[in-house]
Amino acid sequence: MNKIHTKRRLPPLGSLTAFEAAARHQSFSRAAEELHLTHGAISRAVAQIEERIGVALFVRRNRRVYLTAAGQRLLKTTTETLDALGNTVEEIHRHDIESPFLVVSCEPSLAMRWLMPRLGGFREKYPELNVDLRMAGGPIDLLYEGCDVAIRRSDFGIQEDYRISHLCTESAGPVCTQDYWTNTIQHNLNKANWLHSRTRPNAWDDWKTEAFNRTQIPDKTLPQSEQYFDHFFYSLQAAQNQLGIAIGSTPLVSDDLSHNRLIAPFGMTPTGCDYVLISLDGAIQDPRIEAFNQWLIKTMNKGE
Template structure:
């Protein structure tokens, strides 16, 4: 039997939708209410499928309907197929250049400490475009994760299919509050509580190596699961952490944190990852241009 012949034997999509609702509710009346159809329309749709496949899908007793084993099997497949179809249609709509949505995957620390406080200004510039922000770091498959773009710290390799738009070079150095520096450190880092992030476990070693300084051991150390927790701990005067720009840019500007020993390049960049040139999609172009302007500012 040819594939074309098999396809011709499939019941109409509308009939399958009516069947799925009736089977899910175990009621033709409730299915009719959900789909804004009549009870008769649901009944005819189910009968159309039963006639097409030659198998009874419901047993009707005492004005109620119950699925047969064949009906249960068809319900499972139909539900999964309709869900997948709905998801696919939604994703196609969302990622079309005319879609009012732009799905952005962003490093969690960057999103929370730098991007989110600025999204309001983008909303004012492009009120018709809704940013669906998803927090994730490291390698990403934009297609399988249904994202339009990703903002990443480029400490991993990227497939050649991706277009990389560099946003800025990362700078890093020890950061803490002014009060903490004056009370606990005053040029002697060994007397401080060093704050670490398990997502960047080598931050202190990398900074010392880049600075060419003699290795020193801290008085005490404290570890946190995420980088943004470490930076918040520094802001709460629990110790001193390695902070990176742009993540601590606002904190330095507002003097919530200071970088008493300065900052220096880490050798990594923050970049925008897309599957094509950003200017090929007006949504991505608008967001990318705004992002570059914010970084430059």
């Protein structure tokens, strides 16, 4: 059988992706920004396709590009194909329920101070599952990062197509050691060294507003000194080491409070944020994710 007509002479996938972005935006510059490429790279990709198929895809006028009839036809097919590829990759990723590994992205402070000490308990209950823990915070593209789920504090927008499961409500308040509170500053916040985190720069201001509204502190409450740390868990460790008083939150300081390593002299009040589990699963559930989700909810809300 003569196979000369069955050979696929398709342009490279990268070129088609560049073409689709340029056609959608009607701009090579905006396509370059979206794909983190240069204007020249987009132009070369389009030229490669035009050379392969032998027709022009764009008409260039006044620094703008407009699709030709051939370009419109190719855009329709390219968009449908890229969407189909994306859907297939997502389905394969999120329904690989036979994998013994569950890839979990978790905010570093929560991972270090709450999740990692409890993963042994999860392993005992589900010995067939291995949690591959990756520390990261903020928005996440689960497919791009290769993660099954992400544990996040709900202080940013989450994509609509993600499934969101509520884990627990966050509460916060000043925390320090009993000795620092009683002997060093003698129950007086004005004598304290306030510990700040650059990842939660407004934590003290938010708590002061809430505490003043509840008449727990005077309006003029100010620190004697202040100290800044790059991450939230550093400020909490500094408080545990009696360097000052920090804003701590549950569940991050739950163990410290229950074991009297830290105290919360003003109690803990809701911050308006929740901890959530983000996943790709919709109607068809991955039993690995469901097991992890239910374990998280039970463990967090029992205070274990």
